Amino acid sequence: xxxxxxxxxxxxxxxxxxxxxxxxxxxxxxxxxxxxxxxxxxxxxxxxxxxxxxxxxxxxxxxxxxxxxxxxxxxxxxxxxxxxxxxxx
Amino acid sequence: xxxxxxxxxxxxxxxxxxxxxxxxxxxxxxxxxxxxxxxxxxxxxxxxxxxxxxxxxxxxxxxxxxxxxxxxxxxxxxxxxxxxxxxxxxxxxxxxxxxxxxxxxxxxxxxxxxxxxxxxxxxxxxxxxxxxxxxxxxxxxxxxxxxxxxxxxxxxxxxxxxxxxxxxxxxxxxxxxxxxxxxxxxxxxxxxxxxxxxxxxxxxxxxxxxxxxxxxxxxxxxxxxxxxxxxxxxxxxxxxxxxxxxxxxxxxxxxxxxxxxxxxxxxxxxxxxxxxxxxxxxxxxxxxxxxxxxxxxxxxxxxxxxxxxxxxxxxxxxxxxxxxxxxxxxxxxxxxxxxxxxxxxxxxxxxxxxxxxxxxxxxxxxxxxxxxxxxxxxxxxxxxxxxxxxxxxxxxxxxxxxxxxxxxxxxxxxxxxx
Numbered sequence: 001x002x003x004x005x006x007x008x009x010x011x012x013x014x015x016x017x018x019x020x021x022x023x024x025x026x027x028x029x030x031x032x033x034x035x036x037x038x039x040x041x042x043x044x045x046x047x048x049x050x051x052x053x054x055x056x057x058x059x060x061x062x063x064x065x066x067x068x069x070x071x072x073x074x075x076x077x078x079x080x081x082x083x084x085x086x087x088x089x
Numbered sequence: 090x091x092x093x094x095x096x097x098x099x100x101x102x103x104x105x106x107x108x109x110x111x112x113x114x115x116x117x118x119x120x121x122x123x124x125x126x127x128x129x130x131x132x133x134x135x136x137x138x139x140x141x142x143x144x145x146x147x148x149x150x151x152x153x154x155x156x157x158x159x160x161x162x163x164x165x166x167x168x169x170x171x172x173x174x175x176x177x178x179x180x181x182x183x184x185x186x187x188x189x190x191x192x193x194x195x196x197x198x199x200x201x202x203x204x205x206x207x208x209x210x211x212x213x214x215x216x217x218x219x220x221x222x223x224x225x226x227x228x229x230x231x232x233x234x235x236x237x238x239x240x241x242x243x244x245x246x247x248x249x250x251x252x253x254x255x256x257x258x259x260x261x262x263x264x265x266x267x268x269x270x271x272x273x274x275x276x277x278x279x280x281x282x283x284x285x286x287x288x289x290x291x292x293x294x295x296x297x298x299x300x301x302x303x304x305x306x307x308x309x310x311x312x313x314x315x316x317x318x319x320x321x322x323x324x325x326x327x328x329x330x331x332x333x334x335x336x337x338x339x340x341x342x343x344x345x346x347x348x349x350x351x352x353x354x355x356x357x358x359x360x361x362x363x364x365x366x367x368x369x370x371x372x373x374x375x376x377x378x379x380x381x382x383x384x385x386x387x388x389x390x391x392x393x394x395x396x397x398x399x400x401x402x403x404x405x406x407x408x409x410x411x412x413x414x415x416x417x418x419x420x421x422x423x424x425x426x427x428x429x430x431x432x433x434x435x436x437x438x439x440x441x442x443x444x445x446x447x448x449x450x451x452x453x454x455x456x457x458x459x460x461x462x463x464x465x466x467x468x469x470x471x472x473x474x475x476x477x478x479x480x481x482x483x484x485x486x487x488x489x490x491x492x493x494x495x496x497x498x499x500x501x502x503x504x505x506x507x
Binding site: 001002013014015019021022036040041043044045046047048049050053055071073074075076 | 331332335340341342343344345389390391392393394398399400433489490502503505
């Protein structure tokens with residue numbers, strides 16, 4: 001069982017959360033010309049890192065907020081969690 | 090190579106089976122090969138075998154970080170099928186079914202192929218309609234498909250829950266009678282033994298740490314056992330594709346995820362077929378030893394761990410118990426996990442790359458094992474001829490750019506959703 005420290009609610013089990021994928025993926029800016037490559041990188045291409053991975057989770061059975069979680073994909077250890085609009089240093 | 094036969098078995102019995110040849114050698118890597126295959130799993134071993142057999146390319150090495158057959162070819166639930174709706178998947182898999190049927194004779198190794206049939210259960214009228222459509226598409230591609238109503242399903246699997254007040258009543262099912270199972274380790278060992286006998290070097294405990302690429306062309310690889318020159322390099326490393334792609338400065342439409350499976354204690358024969366639950370993701374078959382072999386969903390987050398987590402297993406098995414209540418009485422014998430290349434449309438990639446002489450075989454999602462022979466055969470063709478075969482033309486890398494996705498399940502790019 002993973003335990004995720006929701007920045008709004010505190011430590012909860014993974015059963016309350018749903019996964020949202022790589023948080024480092026950024027949508028290309030709306031008001032400018034988007035190249036095919038940029039769009040592919042946004043929609044399809046993923047680094048899928050082994051090791052520290054910043055990812056989105058939603059506290060779906062709790063506060064329903066999207067949060068960012070820094071987790072090791074090789075060991076499943078969770079290091080830090082952030083609010084969705086928080087800067088990750 | 091010593092042939093495996095009843096006569097050799099009897100002959101070797103007289104010397105207490107102490108004089109059998111080794112099934113494959115343990116060579117030290119040569120300085121140069123025509124083709125290097127990275128990954129000694131089912132697909133890599135099959136690729137080397139078909140390179141030698143179909144294309145007479147025998148100066149080949151398989152580079153394996155661990156031991157052959159220690160990855161997903163030894164971790165799957167051994168299901169073989171071609172019950173796909175889309176032409177690309179259906180024709181590719183059905184070509185593979187032919188290779189499965191001949192495999193034991195072809196490899197002189199009993200892979201225990203057992204065409205026992207697979208039944209996908211339907212739990213609503215809409216699902217029956219969808220299955221009718223898929224069954225028709227299959228039949229148009231020459232694949233056997235039978236739509237079963239509730240009574241027909243009950244006759245085949247009476248132990249499923251046919252009671253009145255269940256959350257997901259069984260409306261019927263789609264059956265592919267020619268689908269089945271095989272002994273997965275035997276597939277790896279059979280391909281390894283034949284490839285070795287035709288001159289392929291199987292190099293185990295050898296990790297790839299880098300690639301030698303210059304002027305857009307591959308020249309070789311760097312490994313933990315020294316540099317190896319190669320005219321062509323094929324990547325066959327499901328689960329670790331992203332790690333090697335990073336060394337090549339490639340970002341692929343793949344995420345690596347964790348999938349679990351489990352077996353129960355052995356019981357007397359009760360289930361003749363492979364059966365899948367239609368209102369979730371659960372499948373079950375019974376092994377020759379009597380164990381119920383079960384699996385289902387991904388754990389649902391990026392992972393390279395090769396070991397799972399209980400919430401997913403609990404979720405999957407509760408689906409199993411909803412489908413066949415007697416499963417709740419069984420004790421669990423083993424659970425394990427493997428790491429999957431989850432591609433962004435649920436279909437694999439077998440293609441050339443932008444680097445001359447570098448070939449890619451990845452993205453097998455849930456369905457790598459059954460594809461082993463067809464994947465090896467088409468990948469060998471792609472490498473030897475330097476062009477894709479029509480069977481794997483749809484599995485191109487640039488389909489994500491051109492929009493020619495093969496999204497069999499209609500799930501889109503959220504690979505962890507099932």
